Amino acid sequence: MLQLEFDTEDLPAAERFAHLRDLMSSVPVPYDVSSDHADGFRFRKRDLLLDSLRVCDMAMQPVVLNRTRQLIRQSDPQIYNILLLQNGTVARTWRRNEVTYSPHDLHIFDPSQPCESRAHSTQGMIRCIGVVIPKKLLPLPGSGTERLLGRRLQGQEGVGGLLAGFLTQLTTNPRSYLPSDGLRLSSVLLDLTSALIAHALEADDILVPESRQRGLVLRIRNFVQQNLHDPRLTPGAIATAHHISTSYLHRLFQRDGTQVAAWIRERRLERARRDLTDPALAVVPIAEIAARWGFIHAAAFSRAFRAAYGTTPRDHRHRALDPRHEQDPVYP
Structure with missing residues (x-):
């Protein structure tokens, strides 16, 4: 830190x-x-x-x-x-x-x-x-x-x-x-x-009926964040858990310019990327970290990771954990 x-x-x-x-x-x-x-x-x-x-x-x-x-x-x-x-x-x-x-x-x-x-x-x-x-x-x-x-x-x-x-x-x-x-x-x-x-x-929601939809979207997003580890977390499973149809779920996300499956994949990749740079997890195999965040197939995880971050999971971990690589602070 x-x-x-x-x-x-x-x-x-x-x-x-x-x-x-x-x-x-x-x-x-x-x-x-x-x-x-x-x-x-x-x-x-x-x-x-x-x-x-x-x-x-x-x-x-x-x-x-x-x-x-x-x-x-x-x-x-x-x-x-x-x-x-x-x-x-x-x-x-x-x-x-x-x-x-x-x-x-x-x-x-x-x-x-x-x-x-x-x-x-x-x-x-x-x-x-x-x-x-x-x-x-x-x-x-x-x-x-x-x-x-x-x-x-x-x-x-x-x-x-x-x-x-x-x-x-x-x-x-x-x-x-x-x-x-x-x-x-x-x-x-x-x-x-x-x-x-x-x-x-x-x-x-209690005061303004029109805001119920916004509250639903937030509850769904929080539900997804808490269940990223589950490979069965699909749009259909999310819709069922919230008692709505899958088509309605897609419409909710499309209003914010987002696709449900893509948003889930991005959140999983972010969590996996963080674990790969955690020194406490340095000996945990990459495939196991991928599985922790719902990626069953290691090859599919590597392809998705490279597409998102421009590097392989192995190279990302090596650069983050090798003390010879200086990490410049990033100011967002």
Whole structure:
């Protein structure tokens, strides 16, 4: 689990804000930064890289972050951000929406959309934990995305409390985790995030009948994630488990531009790819790992893996586990 740290305290006070502006304009998700506290600006950030995910523990003085259309055209890596606010307030404006978040609030936002965030605090620095998740890994239903993005989600109880507690514990003492824990922690984080999304949509079901279909899609996707190991996980089996027809299942996924079988295969390949890079599983045969994720035939698994990632399972494992191959950090 790779850790990267940045702290303006390491720079001369007169250079801090200019350095931060330069940094924030050149990262994969660039922002324009301004502040009334530019002189001697204080900002610290620690990144934990968990496989394809990134968790950011941040503290800063009051600041305004602006994600403009020009910056989006400059770089749009297709990610979602999740933010847990711990101290201070954040007022976010996007499209015709404006929401102010308070401590213990969670929310999901899409940096592919122009937005402005105004972070403020009257007592100490603004503190928050951010999560960066590639869109392809987060099962947000296309038809329900607008209802979820920017929505204030409870981070003190229920499923939101579980996610908030996990993020807080993870960032409180990250040095207590082993490098190989990153793969396992990323799976836990994805599962908790998916559970929070499903919970939010199911709560909508009680109030808004039109959202029931979105809740069904989320339940199906979570069912698939929990049963990827079963080679009998077919569209027909999924439809039967949810008391719908197979044709209706296909229509549900097609509305989001997805094919059921292809989506299942992608999720299985992702899980197998993670296991192949886990040092704790280094002696487990590749065919056994493939079988763990529903691939009965080793040759078919190798062909699918190469088609998806441009390399064989064996070569992928070798590069990931051989200490002579440096792994450059990836910033989604």
